[in-house]
Amino acid sequence: MRASRLLSVLLLLQAHGRMTATQLAERLEVSTRTIYRDVESLHASGIPLYGEAGHAGGYQLLDGWRTRLTGLTTEEADRLFLAGLPGPADELGDGAVVAALQLKLHAALPPPLRERAALLQQRFHLDTAGWFADGDASAHLSPAADAVWRQRRIEVRYRSWAGEVTRVLDPYGLVLKGGRWYVVAGRPGRDEPATYRVNQILALTTLDEGFDRPADFDLSSWWRGHVQQFRARLHRDEATVRLSPAGRARLREVASDVVVAAVESSAGPPDEAGWVTAALPIESLTHAHGDLLRLGAEVQVLAPTALRDRLAATAAALARLYHAD
Structure with a gap:
């Protein structure tokens, strides 16, 4: 662990030019006392590292000196294509490996590309989880x-x-x-x-x-x-529905691309109020009942009768619930 941390100190200084003991300690999640000891060890091993006191001070490497210890390990190379996915890498148990890999790649880049990489990290973020869940937490x-x-x-x-x-x-x-x-x-x-x-x-x-x-x-x-x-296999049945303009717009938000495409291709000409009649692919009566409730009064089911009756019963129950007084 200590050898890896010493290398990380070198790579951080090589990438950033100058850093304080506090900044190094925060990045490596150790105490500043540990950083002081690490710097002394690097000095003793002949690394041209020096420090300056004061507000603008910190540690830095001698100008022109670069470590050649930036080669990737087999483990890091295996995970190279996960470097842009820190969230999934953490879930796989590879977060530390990916962090070390990114540090080595950053340190190995020439200044212009290093600046571009920094801008990419600042301006692009990939979040793979859905809006209403953080993903799959599993010990396995x-x-x-x-x-x-x-x-x-x-x-x-x-x-x-x-x-x-x-x-x-x-x-x-x-x-x-x-x-x-x-x-x-x-x-x-x-x-x-x-x-x-x-x-x-x-x-x-x-x-x-x-x-x-x-x-x-x-x-x-x-x-x-x-x-x-x-x-x-998902949509084996079909319902005939009428959709308002608002219902068609809302459908694009709540339904899959397959469903939206099927509705758009089968929709007839709009009536005077803008409503269209179309064929809507459905997985089952139960799924369609729940999905179409999300469209509220912007959809009317014409067929099948069983789905129409279910929605009518739900609407009646809601009316009784809200007019109970």
């Missing part, structure tokens, strides 16, 4: 990631739609979708991989046996196909 995400890296078979106890099940899985990869983590895994004796939501894993054991990952398996390509199949 890091072990699952480790099993993916090392190609180790795992045994999981999993909460599925049919109840709790136990599965032995060959984890091919992890996918972050809408703030939720999924492990894509094969099962011994079965050809087609499946997805398992990580926060539905109740227990995970890494087994001593490895597995052979299919040579032709490409995670990103497989996931794209999986998403397309999921969307195709």
